Amino acid sequence: MLDLNSKLSSLEGALKAELSSVKDLKSLDEFKIKALGKKSELYQLTRNIGELDPAQRKTAGALINKLKTYIEQNIAELEAGLKTDDNKNKLSSEVLDITMPGRVYPLGASHPVTQVLNELIEIFKPLGYSIANGPEIEHEYYNFDVLNIPREHPSRDMQDTFYIMDNVVLRTHTSPVQACTMLQHTPPVRILSPGRVYRSDYDVTHTPMFHQVEGLVVDRGIKFSHLKGTLLYFAKRMFGEKTSIRLRPSYFPFTEPSAELDVTCVACKGKGCRICKNTGWLEILGCGMVNPNVFKYCNYPDDVTGFAFGMGIERIAMLKYKIGDLRSFFEGDVRFLRQFQ
Numbered sequence: 001m002l003d004l005n006s007k008l009s010s011l012e013g014a015l016k017a018e019l020s021s022v023k024d025l026k027s028l029d030e031f032k033i034k035a036l037g038k039k040s041e042l043y044q045l046t047r048n049i050g051e052l053d054p055a056q057r058k059t060a061g062a063l064i065n066k067l068k069t070y071i072e073q074n075i076a077e078l079e080a081g082l083k084t085d086d087n088k089n090k091l092s093s094e095v096l097d098i099t100m101p102g103r104v105y106p107l108g109a110s111h112p113v114t115q116v117l118n119e120l121i122e123i124f125k126p127l128g129y130s131i132a133n134g135p136e137i138e139h140e141y142y143n144f145d146v147l148n149i150p151r152e153h154p155s156r157d158m159q160d161t162f163y164i165m166d167n168v169v170l171r172t173h174t175s176p177v178q179a180c181t182m183l184q185h186t187p188p189v190r191i192l193s194p195g196r197v198y199r200s201d202y203d204v205t206h207t208p209m210f211h212q213v214e215g216l217v218v219d220r221g222i223k224f225s226h227l228k229g230t231l232l233y234f235a236k237r238m239f240g241e242k243t244s245i246r247l248r249p250s251y252f253p254f255t256e257p258s259a260e261l262d263v264t265c266v267a268c269k270g271k272g273c274r275i276c277k278n279t280g281w282l283e284i285l286g287c288g289m290v291n292p293n294v295f296k297y298c299n300y301p302d303d304v305t306g307f308a309f310g311m312g313i314e315r316i317a318m319l320k321y322k323i324g325d326l327r328s329f330f331e332g333d334v335r336f337l338r339q340f341q
């Protein structure tokens with residue numbers, strides 16, 4: 001018994017010393033296993049009770065249990081203390097000050113080309129135009145042939161057109177959408193087709209990729225006066241009520257007669273300045289009555305007529321926002337873009 005007594009008292013001393021070095025819940029868990037688990041000295045002592053003299057068993061059991069209870073109590077106390085500390089730490093480190101001002105993130109804005117495109121759509125929507133889209137990679141047939149652009153036409157030249165392979169091009173205008181619409185739908189037709197187009201050109205007023213919008217109206221009884229009225233309405237909505245228009249004869253293979261539309265100079269209001277080369281007018285788009293040959297290619301009846309117009313969106317944006325270099329639209333300079341917020 002003396003032997004057990006001294007064993008228990010040295011074990012108690014060792015366990016107490018070890019417990020005093022426990023500083024967090026994780027090492028407390030480890031200590032629990034070490035002190036009371038199946039591999040612990042205390043457990044071994046309990047198991048050995050059976051080998052003792054029957055008279056001594058009861059006393060030995062009581063002594064071992066006393067130490068076990070004592071250790072368990074100590075663990076429970078320490079655990080309670082550590083848990084309180086842990087909560088306090090969490091509360092102080094995870095504090096959320098709801099009175100702090102929020103972070104203000106800078107807001108982006110639409111690109112000026114997108115802004116003008118949206119404006120164009122808003123102008124034509126009330127007139128009953130629907131939006132038609134088409135592929136940017138187009139068969140030569142739809143980009144040229146259907147639109148009455150003969151093989152020998154200069155715009156087919158390799159210098160103007162990006163050829164992807166034989167007979168396949170990056171569309172040079174959005175007009176193929178008109179042709180495809182007519183090939184798929186019977187008249188009447190009233191569409192606006194916006195999109196990217198590609199031409200091999202690069203200077204202050206040309207970039208290899210730019211945006212176009214084309215309008216097409218086909219029905220029975222459509223006259224040149226309808227075209228003129230539509231364009232006057234558009235010019236006033238886009239550039240202001242006081243804007244006047246003027247039509248000059250021109251040539252496009254897919255319209256006959258063809259015209260170019262000028263509007264009152266946005267800078268000098270018609271008085272004459274550097275931008276309009278002292279004419280008081282600015283050219284903004286090409287238009288005309290749909291060439292009967294185009295109707296023939298699209299299998300449209302003989303008695304329909306129609307008009308079409310097409311303009312570069314960047315050109316309109318340049319005039320509207322007084323931008324000198326077309327290339328600045330595509331350089332991605334935030335300082336340039338911020339002006340349109």
Ligand SMILES: [Zn+2]
Pocket residue numbers: 265266267268269270271272273274275276277278280281
């Ligand atoms: Zn001017």
